Amino acid sequence: MKTLEYDVLVVGGGIAGGEAALNLANIGYKVLIVEKELSIGGKMILLSKVFPTLDCAACITTPKVSEIQRHPNITVFTGAEPRKITKKGEHDFEAVVFQKPRYVDVAACTGCQLCEEACPVSVTDEYQFGLIGRKAAFIPFSIASPRAAAIDIDNCILCGACERACPPDCIDFTQTEEEFLVKIKSVVVATGFQLFDPLKIPRYGYGQYKNVITSMQMERELAPTRPFNTILRPGDGKMPDNIAYVLCTGSRDKSVGNPICSQVCCMYSIKQAQLLMGALPMADITIYYLHIRAFGKGFNEFYAQAQEMGVEFIKGKVGKISEKENGNLILRYEDIEAGVVKEAEHDMVVLSVGILPNRGIDEVFDNEKLKLDPFHFVDQSDILASPAKTSIDGVFVAGTATGPMDIPDSILSGGSASAETTSYLRRRN
Ligand SMILES: Cc1cc2nc3c(=O)[nH]c(=O)nc-3n(C[C@H](O)[C@H](O)[C@H](O)COP(=O)(O)OP(=O)(O)OC[C@H]3O[C@@H](n4cnc5c(N)ncnc54)[C@H](O)[C@@H]3O)c2cc1C
Ligand code: SF4
Ligand code: SF4
Numbered sequence: 001m002k003t004l005e006y007d008v009l010v011v012g013g014g015i016a017g018g019e020a021a022l023n024l025a026n027i028g029y030k031v032l033i034v035e036k037e038l039s040i041g042g043k044m045i046l047l048s049k050v051f052p053t054l055d056c057a058a059c060i061t062t063p064k065v066s067e068i069q070r071h072p073n074i075t076v077f078t079g080a081e082p083r084k085i086t087k088k089g090e091h092d093f094e095a096v097v098f099q100k101p102r103y104v105d106v107a108a109c110t111g112c113q114l115c116e117e118a119c120p121v122s123v124t125d126e127y128q129f130g131l132i133g134r135k136a137a138f139i140p141f142s143i144a145s146p147r148a149a150a151i152d153i154d155n156c157i158l159c160g161a162c163e164r165a166c167p168p169d170c171i172d173f174t175q176t177e178e179e180f181l182v183k184i185k186s187v188v189v190a191t192g193f194q195l196f197d198p199l200k201i202p203r204y205g206y207g208q209y210k211n212v213i214t215s216m217q218m219e220r221e222l223a224p225t226r227p228f229n230t231i232l233r234p235g236d237g238k239m240p241d242n243i244a245y246v247l248c249t250g251s252r253d254k255s256v257g258n259p260i261c262s263q264v265c266c267m268y269s270i271k272q273a274q275l276l277m278g279a280l281p282m283a284d285i286t287i288y289y290l291h292i293r294a295f296g297k298g299f300n301e302f303y304a305q306a307q308e309m310g311v312e313f314i315k316g317k318v319g320k321i322s323e324k325e326n327g328n329l330i331l332r333y334e335d336i337e338a339g340v341v342k343e344a345e346h347d348m349v350v351l352s353v354g355i356l357p358n359r360g361i362d363e364v365f366d367n368e369k370l371k372l373d374p375f376h377f378v379d380q381s382d383i384l385a386s387p388a389k390t391s392i393d394g395v396f397v398a399g400t401a402t403g404p405m406d407i408p409d410s411i412l413s414g415g416s417a418s419a420e421t422t423s424y425l426r427r428r429n
Contacts (some may be wrong), residue, residue: 001096001181006032006075008421009095009184011361014042015061016399018068018189019414024421025073028389032182033068034080039144041065042192046127046141048222049270049408050322052302057407058143058224065145066325078102078146078292083179086366087392089426091185100161103151108170113139115162115171119305121153125227129217131234132227137162142225169224186394186424188417189370189378191361193400196258196354198251204249204351209323210235213350215245215268219322222275231279233348235327240348241282244331245269246318247289251354252400260375262354263404266293269352273311286312288333296406307342316342321349342393355404368392396420 008024010017013035022032033040045065047057068074079406080099087093113136125127125134127141136155151162151171163171176380195216198206205212211233221231235239247269251262266289273285292313294303307313316333319341323329328347335342362370371379373389380395388396398417400409 001170001179003030003181003183004185006030007184008032008186008188009082009085009093009182010035010188010190010244010399012042012192012399013037013040013076013078013411014188014190014399015044015064015067015193016192016410016414017042018064018187019411020188020190020396020398020418020421021074022064022068022071022416023415025071027074027422029422029425031074032097032184033074033076034082034265035078036078036081038102038140038150039065039146040068040078041143041145043216044407045143045145046216046223046225046390047219048224048275049271049303051267052296052298054271054274055229056224061422062143069145072219073184077151082364084366085187085364087368087394091394093184093187093394095184095187097182099178099180101153101177102148103153103171103173103175104149104240105170105172106146106148108168109148110168111139111149111251113149114165114167114314115149118161118165120159120161121157122150122350128220128227129214131217131220132168156325185295186396186421187213188398189361189390189401190398190414191358191401191404193355193404194358196256196262196356198249198353200256201249202351204246204318205321205323205329208352209238209321209327209329211323211327211329211347211367212321212351215265215272215350215352218272218350219268222272222279232278233327238347239280241280242346243276243282243348244288244329244344244406245273245285245350245352246321246331247287247352249351249353250356252290258354258356258375261293263293264406264425265352265354266294267299267406269312269350270294270306270311270348274309277309277311279410284312285310285414286314286344288314288316288318288331290315290317296408306382355400358401361401365392370395373403373405377401387413388420394424396424406414
């Protein structure tokens with residue numbers, strides 16, 4: 001096993017981990033970012049625009065990720081995860097990190113995509129959240145960082161077409177999993193969140209009715225790196241003209257095991273509604289909500305702006321969604337203000353899915369316990385005075401690994417984690 005030495009290990013290369021890493025690297029610390037996906041940038045790099053300013057998400061993320069990749073004090077491992085982290089003493093941690101083979105020499109790959117063209121195997125594209133397919137030889141998405149191909153070995157038929165098509169000859173099927181022993185002085189956990197799986201609410205018909213999609217799928221439809229050139233409903237490729245949003249899908253709902261508010265769904269749905277009104281000027285957009293939580297700077301004004309633009313807000317609890325023969329959807333809901341059950345027809349439904357913790361990071365810590373909160377996010381042991389502190393001295397937490405939050409708060413949290421890490425590292429002298 002190769003031994004490597006850094007000052008700080010950052011687990012997770014989303015916006016929070018990236019911010020923490022950049023701050024630490026800028027003051028001279030050597031940082032290793034370990035990211036399990038094939039690109040850094042987390043969820044943010046896949047978003048359309050951001051509330052409440054409607055700035056382009058990719059335009060904010062891409063300069064940051066390229067700064068991270070080019071920084072002399074930062075090393076990035078993608079397709080990698082820590083298997084074990086052991087605290088040996090004060091300012092002394094050891095991590096066993098494994099990196100999956102990509103079967104492509106990243107440094108030599110030019111991103112020309114000729115391997116993609118040559119590959120005969122098509123599978124579902126996870127970076128487009130299942131809206132389209134991709135090849136077994138693929139570039140994760142056009143603004144991925146690194147922008148290099150990877151081979152999906154589980155679906156590869158080993159035909160060799162990609163190898164023959166590759167001009168710099170950088171496809172290498174002999175690569176194997178690598179394990180590294182990493183010595184560090186401190187750790188930042190920035191493992192982010194996962195999305196609620198709407199299959200857990202079968203009465204909403206996700207997975208059964210093609211025109212019921214998730215908010216993340218709609219983000220992809222609206223993003224500059226979108227799968228189609230316009231907004232389409234997946235069932236038949238028709239441009240929708242009457243779209244419904246169902247807020248709190250999998251949030252504030254004890255029956256699915258998640259009683260807490262996801263904090264961003266109201267605002268990202270209002271954002272998407274405004275973007276859809278631009279993309280489909282004739283479309284009607286209706287948002288079914290329980291309460292609108294517009295608590296941040298500029299949020300209430302953003303909500304009011306959506307109302308002025310004509311987005312319809314109905315205080316209603318959606319009980320069931322059913323499908324008509326033409327693919328349209330009937331929403332049966334309780335109109336909370338009128339106190340009656342009603343039905344409405346829409347041609348596309350977006351489920352505003354909630355934010356859940358990425359499970360398992362606590363199990364990586366070997367000899368000391370990384371405490372979780374009651375909802376399985378990383379516990380902040382001193383939330384008021386030192387919000388990045390965890391139950392392990394020298395291990396800090398950033399971003400949505402601590403609980404749902406938006407991008408500005410994730411960046412602030414990454415900043416706070418880097419400041420507390422610095423103060424911990426300086427305690428040594
Ligand atoms: C549909 C939708 C729309 C949104 N729109 C907006 C918006 O308009 N404005 C806004 O402010 N916010 C928005 N958000 C919220 C925003 O996405 C989050 O605030 C932000 O992405 C959080 O960043 P993060 O770095 O904490 O987490 P993430 O983006 O989840 O990044 C965490 C990273 O850690 C990696 N990771 C996880 N576990 C491990 C491990 N064990 N080892 C290695 N790597 C690991 C993950 O692969 C990921 O890359 C939206 C969210 C959703 C779902
Ligand atoms: S070897 Fe695998 S990845 Fe390469 S072209 Fe054939 S199926 Fe695709
Ligand atoms: S692996 Fe080869 S063919 Fe594929 S993108 Fe990289 S350089 Fe191009």
